Amino acid sequence: MPDSPGKLSRLWQEFKRRKVFKVIAVYAATAFILLEVVDIVTPALLLPSWTVTLVIVLLSVGFPIAIILSWIFDVTPEGIVKTDSMDMPADREAVPGDGYEDFSTSGRKSGDDSGSGAIRKRKLLSMSNVMIAVLFVAVCILLYPKIFKPDRFKELRDESGMITLAVLPFDNLTGDSALYFWQNGISEYLINRLGSSGELAVSSSQVISDVLAGTREVNTASLAPDIARKTASKINASTYVTGNFIGAGNDYSIMLNLVNTENGELIWSTSVDGDLKGDYRAVLSRLSDTVRNYLEIKALEKRVETDLSRAFPNSAEAYRHYIDGLNAIVAGNYEQAIESLTGAYELDTTFTFAAFYLAYAHSFSQQFDENLLHWTGRAHELRNNLPPAYRPWIELWYACYITKDISDIRRYLDMMYEAAMHSRFLWFDLAVTSTNFMDDYTKALIAFEKLEELNRKWEDDWKYDRYYQEYAWTLLMADRPGEVDRIVDIGLKINSQDGWLVLARGAARIMMNDSAAVRRIKEELRNLAEYYGATEADNEHYTGQMHCWAKDTIGAVDYFRRAYEMGRFNSLYMLIRCQLQINMNIDECLRLSEHYIEQRPESWNGPYLKGLSLHKLGRYREALDLFREVEERALGYHKWLQRDIREAERALAGQDQG
Template sequence: MPHYPNKFARFWQELKRRKVFGVVGTYTATAYIIIEVVNNLVQSLNLPPWIGPIVVLLLVIGLPLAVIISWIFDFTPQGIKKTESLEEAEKRVIVPKPIKKRLRLSYVLNAALIIAVLILAWPRIFKSDSLKRLASSGEKVAIAVIPFQNMTNDTIWNYSEEAIQMNLISVLSYSGELRVRQKETIDQLISTNGFAEYSSISPRIAGSLSRKLDADIYISGNIQKAGTMMRVDAKLVGTKTMEVLRSFHVEQPVSDNNIIPISDSLGKKILDFLQISKLIKENPDIWRNFRSSTNSPDALRSMIYAARAMVKYNLPSAIKYFEKAIAADSNFIAPMGELAFAYRNSRMVNKALSIEGKLYGKRDQMSPVDQLRADLLHAMFFESIDVQIDLLKQLQENDDQGNYHRILAGNYIVMNQFDKAILEYEKSLEIWRRWGKAFLKGNPAYASLGEAYHRTGQYKKARRIYREAERVNDDHTSIYFSWIIRDQAALALTEGDADRADKYIEKLISVQKENSVSEAGIDAELHKMYRQAGDLDKAEEYLRKALTLEPENPQRLNSVAAFLIVYDRKVEEGLGLIDKALELSPGNGDYLDTKGMGLYKLGKYDEALELLEKARDLKKPLYSHEISSHIEEVKKAIAEQK
């Protein structure tokens, strides 16, 4: 005799024996089918809207009744019988009968229920994106415009139902990416289905018409009037899912002459939305990284071109497209911030300050997250790194993105906190991996993290991150990927693998030449590679080669001077070179900073402090962490002398 250790186990066994679980499952599936059928009938037959909720309420009340009945009674081949207790069942002697395999009616009914539920639930669970075809090259989206409904209570405006439909079809037909169902086809289908009044076309019926027209999307709407104003509302709806993709509205003064302008305005809004949707799906990395909105496809398209140019570090092209994006939509926040950095990196400081000021002036009109972004941009121009770090952490709490971790990691690198930097770079890549391959292509975090691993002696991790960069980037001939190759060469040199290093160096030079980098620029890259590998002699050799090719370039002079001074190689020669750079570019704060550090290395602390403070003042209103930290270092040395 079975033994049940506790009341719960006995109760559970009874539920199974009395087939309560099966009844609940069957009841739930049947209820779901009834609800779906009722919802369809309510909309199709224009029944009162309260019918649906009443049916749901009755079905909910019926569930406990079904459970109670299944507990008390059992359905048998001999009819409905009261279920015997467990004790009675255990006492009864059961004579086993030969098992005959046959198809039971209950199996058929259960299978039918499962199939019905799957058919009804599938579109809701697996909603296909009605706009995803926009991102497929050469594939057009079919769209149907259903006649609008006159809701003004004035029959004089009945003509506008078809007038707006006809004009919208005309406007949308100009797009080469849409297949617009023509009015005659739609009218014929409506007439065939017996709809004399457009007001009787419910959303469910509109969806049915759209499916018969084999349209991916349909547009429906209504005309309303309030006083002297007319308002036209329109909805863009996915045919398969019946999901409203976007709503639009246009208001104009009441006038017969305004129907065409209203239609044109609606058509432009719809086309802009569809074009923006296509651009977003084709460029998810750019959209998700910036996220600020625009209703202008021209602005978004220019933003995408600019972002691609920034990946290649083509600043002139990036600036051109950022400016175009802002010209197309002056309230598009994302390109304003990026343009400020592009100007700054191009040494166009006044323009950078101007665009940053314009962006910061719009702060009160922004969302809380965009306000934090504006504060961060402002801090990156004018505040200390500590302030920047605090804002980045706030952004991570509100809108965690890979970019915030990457920028934070860069700040830790500047502060020589490499362990913290590595953690942030790793977090940034974790986020981008979740988002997809598009966010990993051309991602600067690979090179930065590899360099940090290299610098902290984690060579195996560095190799692993470079291999991942190779996998996710299809183009190994871009300027971006030349940084990966350069770092791979540096790692091979550090590990003493000369053959592997030579292969990478040869490839690096080839890629740089393919991207029209000058000979001096290539030598500068080789300098970075050898410096990273710790071979300062070779690093100096290539830095001098670059200077020999461009002897009048003040930036080259500053680079050699700073290298000689920072690494205590030839400080006095470095001072001579920086003096020449200052002759070519007097009043340059960066060059004065280099000279100030040269004097500091020679023990001329007071002269050094004077020059460094002058360099800081020349940089104002911009904040320079490097110059500020140099001033603190010299002040500390002066204090220790006293």
């Protein structure tokens, strides 16, 4: 142990004597300079991107070899010789320049009058020191801007969620040197137009020029891909635009590529044709508008909920209206939704989902009229603008409302269930279609459960009141009242004043024979009616609705009758319908249905109720004629109406045979 410090000291002295440290310093400096040179000349000589990596590998391999050689050999005035150990025997003959000469105070070797060996050695040392000094200065020059100059591009990264973009000079492939100014002219135009977007953070042309100046690529005819990507990375742009223009005379094409800075992958490309020597503004405006719309749409998609991100518009402004429209649907404001979606369609008449959700909004609004058919037809015309996976959804609506083909409804409904797409609007619509058009509550509950899975996956309960109302009602129709509370509780967290959910809870309690809970819920409904400014007749009507949902038809009749007698005409339809359902007061139902027709001649509900009454009274021919009239007037396919028509036809056929 006591010898260890001595051994380390001798080893240190040996490293110094053999000039190992000097070799390490010179090698590192030379390697650094070489890498800087390679980094500069690689793009200029169009060398592959792995050139710098190869040089680093070779230098790393050479480093230990240089150290080993510096230990074994030494450079002397007489050439390269093997370095002897410090423990050389005393009687060994000194070799000039080997480091063991015995110099006198005069600086000359003993017995050597000329001193030529010492002079040569001093010259060699002097040359070595000069080389080291030159390398040191070179390294300092190259390091200075990296250490002492702040990175002026460091703070350009956007933190607001906008797309950060660099527009680089375009390549001139025309062969016409007179058009070289368009290399920067096109990019300048795009920077100017895209820079005014509130969704994009676009780097200025001066910043890009400053970066390119450091790569010696300012005035070249084309920009190497590696340089383009490095430039965008330098200014922290997440994406960058490159492109070229080609053509002759009055016919030119401008091709543009949008590239991901991180991995160099092509994101999107487009092109425009026109006359750069003529009306170039029109050409560049088309190009900039196309690029701006694409990028703004992508920026908006990043900020909206997943349900709203898969819209496939061609106009960013139309997309903004579309987002407002769907948010209005979720809020239950269908009139506002129709206004916003109409604006979206007017801005982009190829926008399929704008047309589709206009049909959707009309189907839930008070404007359940020909507008529903119009927008369903228009969405069907535009269906090919959507990815193939979405087209059966449009076909389903077309079958429900236009062709009224039950086989197509089943086919497209099954296709969409199997598609398992990530859209809450889709699963909600499939559930409602399954109940309203197919009376298939089991299948509807599958759709609602899929929607719940998306809520859990996205960790966000959907804020759509109608979803919870329809879900709870479907559970009641499927005779699963015990599951209603769970859905109602979630829905009331979204909207604590949702009377329909309170009504559904009450219906579940009626089905479960919990009379005490029913009394409490009826009182809660009364308080909600006062909160919304509803009348006593309204309260009677909604209490009847609660009994109807609970399949307590007799109890529902009493409430609907009181509501009607208190002046609520809209309760008449439910009063007649419930009585017919249990074959109660059929003659009265016929008289009341005729009164309904007188008061609401535009509605097909009256003729339908009269047809049901006549069928119950055995007047099958009249009933069938009214059912056929309703079939013509009603919007869309209705399974229950088709069932009534078949029953009337069978009854009439049996009557004729008898």
